Amino acid sequence: FADDEMKTKMTLMIQTTIFSALMLLLSSPSSFGAEIDSRYITLIYRDEKQLIEFDRKALRNIPYQKGSEGLSLTDEVAAKLDMLVEKVMRILVQTPPRQTRFTVELLPSETDIRKIYSVRYGKGDDYIAFYSPTENTIFISIDDARLGVLVHEIAHAIISKLFYNAPTKMIHEALAQFVEDHIDE
Numbered sequence: 001f002a003d004d005e006m007k008t009k010m011t012l013m014i015q016t017t018i019f020s021a022l023m024l025l026l027s028s029p030s031s032f033g034a035e036i037d038s039r040y041i042t043l044i045y046r047d048e049k050q051l052i053e054f055d056r057k058a059l060r061n062i063p064y065q066k067g068s069e070g071l072s073l074t075d076e077v078a079a080k081l082d083m084l085v086e087k088v089m090r091i092l093v094q095t096p097p098r099q100t101r102f103t104v105e106l107l108p109s110e111t112d113i114r115k116i117y118s119v120r121y122g123k124g125d126d127y128i129a130f131y132s133p134t135e136n137t138i139f140i141s142i143d144d145a146r147l148g149v150l151v152h153e154i155a156h157a158i159i160s161k162l163f164y165n166a167p168t169k170m171i172h173e174a175l176a177q178f179v180e181d182h183i184d185e
Contacts, residue, residue: 038078040085044105058145103137131156155179
């Protein structure tokens with residue numbers, strides 16, 4: 001009797017896992033588009049229009065690196081993202097955490113963010129962006145892409161690499177908010 005019950009539970013777990021994997025594949029916009037690899041980030045976006053909008057909304061106040069006048073849009077975005085990650089790291093710690101590398105995925109709207117969050121976590125929320133530690137990915141709505149939102153999520157990604165055991169949600173949020181509040185200093 002116990003063996004049959006165990007087999008039923010295992011079958012249900014396998015079916016649930018397969019269903020979840022299929023839902024992730026079907027709901028993931030990263031299955032098409034383009035990528036930019038920088039020192040710290042892989043940026044996934046759909047098209048050049050989305051990349052231009054992200055640069056205009058979230059990265060417009062990030063200064064170019066010295067000698068970067070001839071950079072392509074993708075090189076410029078990569079350089080700005082790396083500068084931003086390094087600034088967030090300086091606010092949080094003096095030395096970068098090991099293996100500081102993560103993905104940022106641009107999604108068209110808040111609705112897309114909510115769908116992805118719901119599929120991954122089985123619940124709804126009104127996020128415009130979130131960091132998924134299990135996927136090591138920041139999901140951000142292009143409609144709501146702002147420097148403050150982006151650095152807040154970058155802070156979550158870096159914080160997750162700083163600690164062997166993750167801090168409480170309240171401490172995580174307080175540190176991310178601290179970074180957001182001090183990014184312009």
